[in-house]
């Protein structure tokens with residue numbers, strides 16, 4: 001009977017458990033998770049802070065999930081060391097868990113740059129339910145009135161919206177010259193920035209925080225920040241939301257190869273036999289960039305975990321790849337961003353743009369050799385699935401290129417042969 005061990009029981013870990021059980025109903029599975037109840041939607045932690053969702057609503061699997069799948073769930077336990085020769089994972093306290101097949105699904109940890117005052121009471125990171133719980137409790141206990149959010153990416157914007165809903169005055173500080181810079185081009189970013197400002201958020205771009213200030217007479221408690229150009233912003237809370245870095249510490253110093261994240265092949269296997277990795281901790285294949293790289297996104301972590309799980313259980317499966325893909329609706333603005341959003345000047349690329357200022361609608365497609373390699377939609381995301389299909393399947397769009405940005409673009413505007421391919425003959 002195979003013995004599977006999975007470290008990390010969030011998106012990638014859950015995907016792997018389900019895949020293993022599809023193939024092997026009886027093999028022993030042990031999951032090790034530092035978090036006491038890891039089966040929750042991490043992207044929803046901002047909903048907890050805003051009061052929109054309680055923990056029950058955030059659960060992506062029931063409490064019975066582990067039992068129903070006959071999984072030994074070592075929750076609330078941290079894995080501290082890995083012995084690749086013995087094939088064991090050591091837990092805090094010294095206990096060892098033996099494996100035949102191991103999956104590392106340890107995700108990411110928040111990146112906190114060196115900053116004077118970052119140890120003060122009132123400074124938070126924002127990646128776990130515990131972070132969200134602590135932040136919500138702090139807002140209540142000190143009756144917080146103002147916050148500075150450092151970072152205007154996906155995590156920064158989600159926590160900003162939550163804080164605003166809680167009635168705080170929020171200043172978002174972003175080092176780049178625009179918000180959501182990894183997802184959007186300058187035009188789309190401007191549109192979203194205008195909406196966020198209108199909602200009452202103070203946005204400072206092209207700067208960061210050089211120092212977190214303490215209260216006069218109570219230095220250990222946050223009172224404000226000093227920005228890099230010297231301006232001072234008073235606040236009760238500072239949330240560092242710059243991004244995540246892979247949690248590779250378990251394999252650091254072992255034979256498992258790490259680049260920026262753990263290096264895997266297209267079966268999610270590392271360079272060490274019987275050791276797999278998936279999710280935010282890995283560099284997985286990006287089908288647009290045609291290379292492995294960090295892509296810290298929930299649906300990709302689930303898929304990668306599934307692929308690892310199938311392969312661990314003996315069903316040979318290849319990961320087809322993902323790419324940068326986000327579908328968001330913060331501040332009431334629906335946004336889809338897939339693949340290249342900000343391509344460098346390249347004669348091989350063709351960029352198609354349509355901006356309807358009256359309706360605040362923005363569409364952008366990036367094509368390479370008549371294949372879509374980038375899609376950005378703001379306030380008009382309804383047909384994103386059709387464009388994504390064309391993109392994922394590298395379909396040549398030359399014949400209907402001019403229709404791609406039209407308002408009535410959809411399945412019906414595609415050539416019949418293609419509709420058939422998509423199994424939607426009309």
Ligand SMILES: Cc1cc2nc3c(=O)[nH]c(=O)nc-3n(C[C@H](O)[C@H](O)[C@H](O)COP(=O)(O)OP(=O)(O)OC[C@H]3O[C@@H](n4cnc5c(N)ncnc54)[C@H](O)[C@@H]3O)c2cc1C
Nearest residue numbers: 008010011012034042043079106107279280296297298301
């Ligand atoms: C606020 C926020 C908003 C987000 N919004 C979106 C979004 O809109 N769309 C999207 O696609 N993605 C979003 N993401 C990213 C998404 O949540 C991640 O890509 C996803 O959670 C990655 O899953 P994972 O299983 O790889 O790792 P994680 O979810 O990070 O889970 C890893 C688990 O492993 C545990 N662990 C790590 N090391 C050990 C150890 N040594 N011992 C025991 N346990 C350990 C951790 O405690 C954790 O429970 C968001 C993330 C955050 C924080």
